[in-house]
Amino acid sequence: MLGVSSVKLGEMLADTFTLEHLTSLQTVTKALRDEQFRFSVEVDILGRLSALLSKLSDEIQVFSEEDQEQQSASLCLQLTAECFRAQRNACVQCPRNQCILRDQGCIQLSLGILGKLLKLSSGTSDYLFDALRCGIQFLGNIAVGNQLCKADIWDHGFPHIFLDLLELSDEKAVAYTCMVLHTCLDEDKTERLRTELRQLKVAVKVTELCRTLPDVDWTVLIVTQHFFKSAELTERMYADMNDQERLTLLELILAQLGEGKEDSLIPLRTAQFLASCFQHSCRAVLSLSSVSSDDDQKALAVIRLVDILCEMTSDQRMFMALQDHTDLLHTTVDLLKEVHLLGKASKNVFSAAQEFSTFTRPGDASTHPALSFKAHLIRLIGNLCHGHAANQDQVRELDGIALILDNCSIDSNNPFISQWAVFAIRNILEHNLENQKVVQGLRRQGVADDSMLREMGFRVEERDGSLLLRPLKKEEEPGEC
Numbered sequence: 001m002l003g004v005s006s007v008k009l010g011e012m013l014a015d016t017f018t019l020e021h022l023t024s025l026q027t028v029t030k031a032l033r034d035e036q037f038r039f040s041v042e043v044d045i046l047g048r049l050s051a052l053l054s055k056l057s058d059e060i061q062v063f064s065e066e067d068q069e070q071q072s073a074s075l076c077l078q079l080t081a082e083c084f085r086a087q088r089n090a091c092v093q094c095p096r097n098q099c100i101l102r103d104q105g106c107i108q109l110s111l112g113i114l115g116k117l118l119k120l121s122s123g124t125s126d127y128l129f130d131a132l133r134c135g136i137q138f139l140g141n142i143a144v145g146n147q148l149c150k151a152d153i154w155d156h157g158f159p160h161i162f163l164d165l166l167e168l169s170d171e172k173a174v175a176y177t178c179m180v181l182h183t184c185l186d187e188d189k190t191e192r193l194r195t196e197l198r199q200l201k202v203a204v205k206v207t208e209l210c211r212t213l214p215d216v217d218w219t220v221l222i223v224t225q226h227f228f229k230s231a232e233l234t235e236r237m238y239a240d241m242n243d244q245e246r247l248t249l250l251e252l253i254l255a256q257l258g259e260g261k262e263d264s265l266i267p268l269r270t271a272q273f274l275a276s277c278f279q280h281s282c283r284a285v286l287s288l289s290s291v292s293s294d295d296d297q298k299a300l301a302v303i304r305l306v307d308i309l310c311e312m313t314s315d316q317r318m319f320m321a322l323q324d325h326t327d328l329l330h331t332t333v334d335l336l337k338e339v340h341l342l343g344k345a346s347k348n349v350f351s352a353a354q355e356f357s358t359f360t361r362p363g364d365a366s367t368h369p370a371l372s373f374k375a376h377l378i379r380l381i382g383n384l385c386h387g388h389a390a391n392q393d394q395v396r397e398l399d400g401i402a403l404i405l406d407n408c409s410i411d412s413n414n415p416f417i418s419q420w421a422v423f424a425i426r427n428i429l430e431h432n433l434e435n436q437k438v439v440q441g442l443r444r445q446g447v448a449d450d451s452m453l454r455e456m457g458f459r460v461e462e463r464d465g466s467l468l469l470r471p472l473k474k475e476e477e478p479g480e481c
Contacts, residue, residue: 009048013055017075025052025082032089041090043100049086050104056080057109060116077127080113084134091141098146107142107149110135111157118164129170136165136176143183150184158184159198166205171213178206178218182226190226194236203227203237204245211248223249224256224265231269238277243297250274250304257311264318271312271319278305279331286338288370289348300369306376313383322384329384329391333400336377340403343374350374352411368413375417378404382424392432401428401438 009028012021028045032038059076087106090097101107114135120128139157143150165177181202193199207227209219227233238246253274256266282305284298309328312319322328343350349370381400385391395401407414408421429435 009045009052012052012079013048017059017072017079019075022075022078022082025079025086029082029086029089032086035093038090038092038094038097041097046087046090046097046100047104049083049090050101050106050109053080053083053087053106053109053113056083057113057116060113074125074127077125077131080117081127081131081134084110084131084138088134088138088141091138091144095146098142098149101142102146102149102152107139107152108156110138111153111161114157114161114165118161118168129168129173132165132168132170132173133176136173136180140176140180140183143180150186153180154184154189159196159202163198163202163205166202166209171216174209174213175216175218178209178216178222181206182218182222185222185226187229190230190233193227194230194233200236200240203233204241207237207241207249207252208245210252211244220252223252228253228256228265228270229267231267231273234270235273238273243301247297247301247304250301250308254304254308254311257308257316264316268318268321271309271322272325274305274308274312275322275325275328278302278309279327281305282331282335283338285335285370285373286342288368289342289346289350303369303373303376306373306380310376310380310383313380323386323388323391329381329394330398332377332380332384333395333398333403336374336381336400337403339374339377340407349413351413352409353413354410355412370413372414372416374407374411375414375420378407378417378424379420382420382427385424385427387427387430389432392428392430392435395428396432396435396438401425401435402442404428405439405442 009024012024015021028049032041056076056079060080063070063073063076087101087110091101114132117128117132117135139153143153162177162181166174168174168177193203206219206222209216210223213219227237234249238249241249253266253270257264281298282302284296285302286299287296288299309322313322339350342348343352349368350373381395381404385395395404404421404424408418411417425439429439
């Protein structure tokens with residue numbers, strides 16, 4: 001049966017294409033699914049497939065978008081897809097066939113055909129998208145485990161063909177393109193993405209696809225397993241992105257940190273870059289005090305930057321150098337002052353509240369983006385002060401202790417803010433006598449109740465109008481529950 005199909009492959013090279021040729025080609029495709037046949041297939045059969053693909057390329061060259069619905073053009077597209085399928089099957093776990101097809105020029109030929117098909121991609125033909133999908137899958141299979149094939153695909157198809165493929169409206173074709181990108185990328189190629197604008201556009205596009213095509217796993221794998229490893233690329237992407245794209249990148253970084261892996265793929269340099277971005281743009285968050293600005297993407301980016309910095313400084317050793325990042329603590333305390341005063345000046349999202357539904361958007365179950373922002377600023381201050389005497393002193397010098405104590409009340413706009421305040425004060429006072437004296441010298445103004453300090457292991461005694469801070473006796477310590 002296969003011998004007859006092999007003969008038919010030869011006939012296709014001389015005859016006008018017919019449906020019988022498609023049937024014969026489908027027989028070859030099916031046969032190549034069998035591992036034993038695939039590993040021993042004659043070079044002549046692979047050669048005829050390559051020659052057929054070349055003839056199909058010539059046919060595609062001459063018909064336009066209007067021709068797609070005509071019978072001859074439709075058959076040509078079906079044969080192209082089937083030829084790609086056969087070659088795709090031939091490459092599965094078979095380095096021999098990968099090398100044979102590469103030597104026959106199939107990689108350059110396939111990329112050329114994809115380029116021609118892309119010029120017709122505004123058409124609606126299912127056969128067109130089928131051909132595109134199969135062609136991309138063939139490139140994916142020929143590249144797996146084969147450095148020479150990966151190099152050829154990259155040299156002849158990147159970035160122009162890939163950038164165009166990523167813009168397709170067909171989700172499967174885009175997913176397969178990302179699969180090929182993930183297969184071909186390595187450390188050197190990833191670093192080169194930042195050196196030329198069109199290459200950088202591919203990186204930005206893949207990142208944005210993480211948001212627009214959330215069901216495509218390949219995009220997230222590319223960003224997390226390749227892009228994040230390069231601090232230089234991450235910085236260049238961030239600088240080139242619009243606000244929405246930056247927000248997507250920050251969400252991906254936060255998700256990566258949330259996986260809790262001890263050895264993060266994100267370099268310290270990236271963490272330091274993000275800390276600087278927060279310092280430079282942090283005041284944008286103040287716009288959220290206006291109800292009409294609750295979707296301000298610059299402000300949302302600041303919120304995500306704080307979330308990221310909180311995660312990075314939460315006992316992740318490789319990022320604890322952020323404790324010494326120039327003026328990061330100063331900026332955080334100053335921003336907390338501003339949002340706290342803004343919340344007191346008028347009723348807005350930064351104001352303390354006791355109604356948990358106040359800032360829920362009408363008709364939507366999601367909450368205001370600034371929910372918990374003050375709490376997270378306090379958490380970041382606490383993290384930066386943990387075991388760091390210079391930062392503890394700086395908080396005192398910036399009048400940050402009273403500021404944090406003034407945020408110990410229950411606040412529905414900042415769930416758990418009192419707990420974070422307790423955590424921060426504990427870190428600020430730990431082994432720091434000067435800071436403890438500040439608390440001892442505070443007059444009772446309702447900034448914090450005794451139960452909060454008890455959670456930190458202290459009790460308050462009032463003497464001559466001043467508050468004295470004393471360690472709890474064992475019998476006074478709160479019991480476990």
